[in-house]
Amino acid sequence: MADLSTPLGKVVGQPSASPLAKHRGLHTVGDLLDFVPRRYFEPGRLTDLSSLVEGQDVTVVARVDRVSTRPMRQRKGRMLNATITDGAHELDLTFFSAYGHEARLVPGALGLFAGTVGRFHQSWQLTHPDYQLFDAEQEQEAVEQYTANLIPIYLPAGKQMPSWKVRSVAQIVLASLGEIPDHVPPEVRARRGLVDIASMYRLLHQPSTDKDVSRARYRRKYDEAFTIQTVLAQRRAAGAGLRTTPRVPREGGLLQAFDARLPFELTAGQQQVSTEIAKDLACEHPMHRLLQGEVGSGKTVVALRAMLSVIDSGGQSALLAPTEVLASQHFRSITSMLGDLAEGGMLGGSQIGTQVSLLTGSQPVGIRRRSLLDAASGDAGIVVGTHALIQEQVQFFDLGLVVVDEQHRFGVEQRDALRGKARQPPHVLVMTATPIPRTVAMTVFGDMETSTLTELPQGRSPIATHVVSNPRWFQRTWERVAEEVRAGHQTYVVCPRIGDSDADGEPAATGRQWSDEDVDVAFGPDEPATTVARELRSVLEMEVELADNPALAGLRIATLHGRMAPDDKDEVMRAFALGTIDVLVATTVIEVGVDVANATVMVIMDADRFGISQLHQLRGRVGRGTSPGLCLLVTETASEMVQQRLLAVAATNDGLALARLDLEQRREGDVLGAAQSGGKSQLRLLRLLRDEDLILAARQDAFAIVGADPGLEQHPALRDVVAFALDDEQAAYLERG
Ligand code: ADP
Ligand code: MG
Numbered sequence: 207m208a209d210l211s212t213p214l215g216k217v218v219g220q221p222s223a224s225p226l227a228k229h230r231g232l233h234t235v236g237d238l239l240d241f242v243p244r245r246y247f248e249p250g251r252l253t254d255l256s257s258l259v260e261g262q263d264v265t266v267v268a269r270v271d272r273v274s275t276r277p278m279r280q281r282k283g284r285m286l287n288a289t290i291t292d293g294a295h296e297l298d299l300t301f302f303s304a305y306g307h308e309a310r311l312v313p314g315a316l317g318l319f320a321g322t323v324g325r326f327h328q329s330w331q332l333t334h335p336d337y338q339l340f341d342a343e344q345e346q347e348a349v350e351q352y353t354a355n356l357i358p359i360y361l362p363a364g365k366q367m368p369s370w371k372v373r374s375v376a377q378i379v380l381a382s383l384g385e386i387p388d389h390v391p392p393e394v395r396a397r398r399g400l401v402d403i404a405s406m407y408r409l410l411h412q413p414s415t416d417k418d419v420s421r422a423r424y425r426r427k428y429d430e431a432f433t434i435q436t437v438l439a440q441r442r443a444a445g446a447g448l449r450t451t452p453r454v455p456r457e458g459g460l461l462q463a464f465d466a467r468l469p470f471e472l473t474a475g476q477q478q479v480s481t482e483i484a485k486d487l488a489c490e491h492p493m494h495r496l497l498q499g500e501v502g503s504g505k506t507v508v509a510l511r512a513m514l515s516v517i518d519s520g521g522q523s524a525l526l527a528p529t530e531v532l533a534s535q536h537f538r539s540i541t542s543m544l545g546d547l548a549e550g551g552m553l554g555g556s557q558i559g560t561q562v563s564l565l566t567g568s569q570p571v572g573i574r575r576r577s578l579l580d581a582a583s584g585d586a587g588i589v590v591g592t593h594a595l596i597q598e599q600v601q602f603f604d605l606g607l608v609v610v611d612e613q614h615r616f617g618v619e620q621r622d623a624l625r626g627k628a629r630q631p632p633h634v635l636v637m638t639a640t641p642i643p644r645t646v647a648m649t650v651f652g653d654m655e656t657s658t659l660t661e662l663p664q665g666r667s668p669i670a671t672h673v674v675s676n677p678r679w680f681q682r683t684w685e686r687v688a689e690e691v692r693a694g695h696q697t698y699v700v701c702p703r704i705g706d707s708d709a710d711g712e713p714a715a716t717g718r719q720w721s722d723e724d725v726d727v728a729f730g731p732d733e734p735a736t737t738v739a740r741e742l743r744s745v746l747e748m749e750v751e752l753a754d755n756p757a758l759a760g761l762r763i764a765t766l767h768g769r770m771a772p773d774d775k776d777e778v779m780r781a782f783a784l785g786t787i788d789v790l791v792a793t794t795v796i797e798v799g800v801d802v803a804n805a806t807v808m809v810i811m812d813a814d815r816f817g818i819s820q821l822h823q824l825r826g827r828v829g830r831g832t833s834p835g836l837c838l839l840v841t842e843t844a845s846e847m848v849q850q851r852l853l854a855v856a857a858t859n860d861g862l863a864l865a866r867l868d869l870e871q872r873r874e875g876d877v878l879g880a881a882q883s884g885g886k887s888q889l890r891l892l893r894l895l896r897d898e899d900l901i902l903a904a905r906q907d908a909f910a911i912v913g914a915d916p917g918l919e920q921h922p923a924l925r926d927v928v929a930f931a932l933d934d935e936q937a938a939y940l941e942r943g
Contacts (some may be wrong), residue, residue, distance in 0.1 A: 207384030210236030217382050218375050222367070226375065229363040235379055239407045241372070242426065243358035246419060255295035258323045258330050265320040265359055265369040268292050270311055275304045286311070290319060298331035315339050320368035336368045356413045376411045383407070387923035390432060394907050400425045427897055431649075431904035433931050436924060438652035438905075439912035445494050445653065447916075450630040453487045453606050455515035460558055460587075463547055464514050468507075470663065476504050479657040483512045486633065486655070487607070493633035496651045499659030500861050501639045501826030502801075508659070509609045509635060510540060516633070517560050517587035521606025524627075525590045528612050530566050530772050531779055531795055536611065537564040537590045538780075539801070550587070560587030567594040568772035602627050610636045639826070640819055641861035643869060645901045652905070669825055669835035671856040673813070675842070675849060683838055684757045687807055691761055691788045695806040695833060699752070699791045700824055702815040704767045705744025743811035749791045758789065766792040794820065796827055803831030813839035814848045818868035821855045 208217050212235045215223035226232040232241055247267055255266065268290035275284045286304035288311045289296050299319065301307050321335030360372035388395070388403040395402060401409065401421050406429075409422035455461040472480065479497065486493035499505045513523035525540075527533040541548045541562050550559030563577040563586035580586035584603030589595065605627055636654065647656060674683055687697045749765050752758050764787045766778045775795075781787045783802050790796075790805075794816075808828045813821060821839065829835020839852050854867055911921060918925035 208235045208379065208382045209384055210234060210239070210386055214238055214375075214379070218378050222371070222375050225363045225367040226372070229367070230361070232363075235383065238376060238379055239383075239411070241360065241376075242410055242423075243360050243373075245359050246356035246413065246416075247359060255292045255297050255330070258297070260323055260325050262323045264323055264332075265318055265362070266290070266292070266297065267316075267318055267357070268297065270313055270315045270317075271296065272313055273308075273311055275308060278302070296329070298326070298329055299335055299337075300326075300331055300333045302334070310339055311337075318368075318370050320362060320370070336365070338370050356415070356419065358411055358413070373411075380408060380411055387926075389921070389923035389927045390429070391911070391921065391924075394911075398428065398903055398907070400428055403429075424900075428900055428904055431897070431901045432908055433927055434649055435652065435901075435905040435908035436912060436918075436928050437931065438649075439909045440916065440918075440928070441653035442494070443912055443916040445631075446491050448492050448631045449490050450492045450632065451519075451521065451606060452490055453516045453519040453521055453633065455484075456518040458558075459514075459518035460547060460560060461511060461514040461518055463558060464511070464544065467545065467547075472507070473504065473659075473661055473663055475499075475659045475661050476508050479508055479659060480511055482655075482657050483508070483635065484515065487512060487515060492631040493607075493635065494654050495635050496647070496654040496656045497635060497637045497659070498642060498647070498656060499637075499639065500641065500662065501823065502662055502830050503639075503659040504663050505637045505639070505659060506536070506539065506611075507543075509611075509637060510543065512633075512635060513588055513607060513609065516606040519606070521604045522581070522584060522586065522602050523588050523607040523609060524595055524602070524605060525588065525609045525611065526595055527590065527592055529768075529795065530568065530592055531766075531775055532611065533564065533566055533590055533592045534776050535779065535801065537562065538783075540588060540590065550585075561585050562588045562590065565589055565591035565594050565600065566772065567592060600627065604629065605632050607633045607635065610634070612638060612640075639823065641822075641865040643862065643866050645898045646865075646869065648901060648905055667829045667832060667834040669829040669837055669859060671825060671837040671839065671859075673849065673852045673856050674838050674840045675852075677842070680840065681757065683809060683840060684752070684755050686836070686838070687789065687809065688757050688761065690807045690836070694804075696782065696785065696787070696802065696804050697789045697807040697809065698796060698805055698827055699748060699789060700796070700808065700810045701743040701745045701748050701791065701793060702812050703742050703744035704769055704793055705746035706769060742815060745791050745793055748811065752789065752791065761788040762786065763789045763791065766790055766795055768793060768795050794824065796824070801830060802827070805830070806833050806835050808835070808837045809840060810837065811840050812842070813852055814841045814843040814845070818851060818855055818864050819861075821852075822861050822864050 213223070214226060214232065214234060214237070217235060223233075226238065230241060232238050255268065258264065269292075271289045271291045273286065273288045275286045277284050283302075284304045286299075286301040286307050288299040288301075288307075290299060291297075297319075299311070299321075317337050317339035319332060319335045319337045321332030324331050324333060358373055358376070360369045360376070362368045363372060383404070386404055390400060390403070394400070403425075406422045406425040409418040410426065413419045413422065483493070483495065483497075486495060497505055497508065509525070513525070516523050525533075525536055527536055544559075544562065547559040548562045550561055561580060563580045565574065565577045565581070569577070577586070577589065577591075578600060581589045582601040582603060589602070594600070636651070642651070674680065687699075690697060745765050745767050749763060752761075752763055764778050764781065766775060766782075768775075770778070778787070778790070782790050782805075785804055805828050808825055810816065810821065810824060816824070825835070825837035828837060839856065841848070841852060843849060851867075855864060858864065911924070912918070915921060918928070
């Protein structure tokens with residue numbers, strides 16, 4: 207009897223096992239059983255041949271209608287043409303040698319045919335398809351079997367292993383399967399109405415009815431969510447088991463001094479979140495908290511207050527930013543918010559003050575050495591930096607808190623590397639401005655506590671967004687920009703490319719891998735690349751074009767992108783912040799966090815090239831002051847669907863609604879990381895939006911189990927599943943957290 211870890215070859219023989227391993231990465235009985243059929247044919251019904259697509263690999267059930275053979279001109283032998291039918295539509299089969307087929311493919315024969323759909327003389331055809339006929343006496347039986355049961359259709363495993371061969375392998379495997387342990391405890395199954403695991407496999411691969419399929423799929427989806435949630439619950443339990451130094455602000459300390467000079471009142475939300483964080487920091491267990499809040503909701507102030515209370519208790523804080531531009535900006539704004547409190551130990555500085563250091567990869571050696579020293583000696587209470595912070599030679603005297611800004615650019619490894627620089631596990635606060643639907647937060651950041659800032663500080667102006675798709679209005683766009691500048695404001699113009707090399711048309715990765723350049727190029731071409739005939743707008747071309755535009759005569763135009771030298775970038779940002787640049791032509795390097803209150807207009811060129819959430823992030827750069835913001839989404843797309851998407855962005859400022867829409871339109875794999883789109887992806891059936899209830903249920907169950915039994919001693923089967931999931935690609939997937 208086989209179990210889930212039995213090699214496939216042992217059960218079905220090497221000739222069948224090899225193609226499954228080679229083409230689908232299926233090595234064990236468990237792998238094969240988890241290779242879920244893509245769909246099921248309904249009993250007795252032939253495939254609808256009206257919906258074929260060129261290049262598609264299909265398996266169809268059809269009847270041979272007519273057959274002809276003819277000699278070939280160039281070679282010996284005859285070729286065979288057959289036409290199969292579903293009763294209404296036809297499909298041609300072509301064999302370049304009739305030999306072996308002529309006797310079998312006779313009119314009236316019923317069978318399964320598999321091949322790649324091609325187009326020839328205006329009709330669909332399969333060339334040399336693989337096929338399996340139900341011959342006369344079999345037909346009765348086959349038809350009976352097929353009328354009684356659904357026929358599972360699998361992805362083929364190469365040419366030798368079409369769908370039905372995968373199916374017979376699955377049948378053999380099922381028949382030889384011994385008892386398998388169920389990792390979902392019986393009481394949970396009973397409560398959630400889940401079939402046991404052996405039944406699930408049987409119903410997936412041998413269903414009789416639609417109901418069978420949906421019961422099996424439901425269990426399967428539950429398993430996907432349950433495994434992930436168990437991992438997260440364990441991570442959280444592990445975190446709660448760690449000990450660290452509680453950090454409590456000092457009476458008459460930095461935090462109090464800072465609060466006293468804060469020029470505004472904290473919003474109710476900021477106060478509440480601050481309280482939550484203070485409570486965490488006062489704890490002996492390291493904080494692990496996600497702070498969500500729309501752009502401009504005031505997360506940075508909240509984070510800074512947390513950093514100050516850590517300094518008050520003798521520790522240091524590190525602020526990790528995804529780009530140099532952002533790190534410098536944080537450095538500038540923190541220094542200016544602190545005023546003389548940031549001049550601790552200096553002549554004329556405050557008694558209780560501290561120092562703030564900046565650490566980036568491209569600093570001059572001297573400055574960098576100074577920052578390294580200040581971090582190591584503890585003189586710097588706050589060290590702001592990019593991934594340079596993570597490098598080995600960076601030492602802290604007593605790192606108590608790590609704040610990670612814009613988490614989606616960082617992976618768990620980077621966070622862990624920084625954590626490793628503390629003598630004890632530091633408290634961790636992750637900030638994100640990307641609104642995250644609840645179930646995504648639960649899945650991707652599910653091992654963290656979450657806080658959300660829901661209101662914007664008073665006096666924020668609304669952003670109006672318009673789609674500009676009619677070329678007649680393009681020039682008007684620039685006139686509008688000029689008007690705004692004449693009124694004393696500034697404008698961003700965002701382009702999807704830099705334009706200084708051929709390579710930059712490459713879409714950037716959206717996760718883990720990151721660098722300034724990464725962040726710089728629009729990601730997610732939601733349309734296949736072939737639909738883009740025209741060159742996308744680039745920063746460098748746009749600069750020239752705008753400089754030549756009479757409407758913009760006399761305006762000060764500058765550019766910003768990730769391939770500029772860091773000093774130059776810094777200087778441009780500083781000049782823009784000071785108002786000595788009117789129009790800043792940039793890539794998405796300005797996407798996250800850049801904060802210039804006087805900028806009121808954002809023009810996004812080729813807006814169709816950006817994802818929904820990204821557009822929302824981008825426009826958050828304007829309307830940060832008291833004047834209303836305007837965002838113009840310029841597009842030349844002809845696609846109705848894309849226009850609709852842009853209109854949706856224009857229609858609402860509700861980031862969460864847009865995040866959901868974004869998620870609906872993108873594949874989950876994009877959201878959760880590349881590993882998910884692989885063939886053995888864990889999220890094969892689970893959908894983060896549609897399956898919200900199920901995810902909630904699985905989370906509740908998993909947390910209850912881990913809460914009572916953190917090491918899963920009483921749940922060996924679950925422990926195995928989790929261990930397996932972890933060292934498989936789940937690890938890569940969880941990296942997003
Ligand atoms: P986020 O990091 O969430 O995008 P910031 O913390 O950068 O937001 O805040 C955006 C701007 O709003 C900053 O200029 C900040 O000084 C200001 N701000 C923050 N909190 C308040 C508040 N309670 N009232 C008025 N202005 C605030
Ligand atoms: Mg910010």
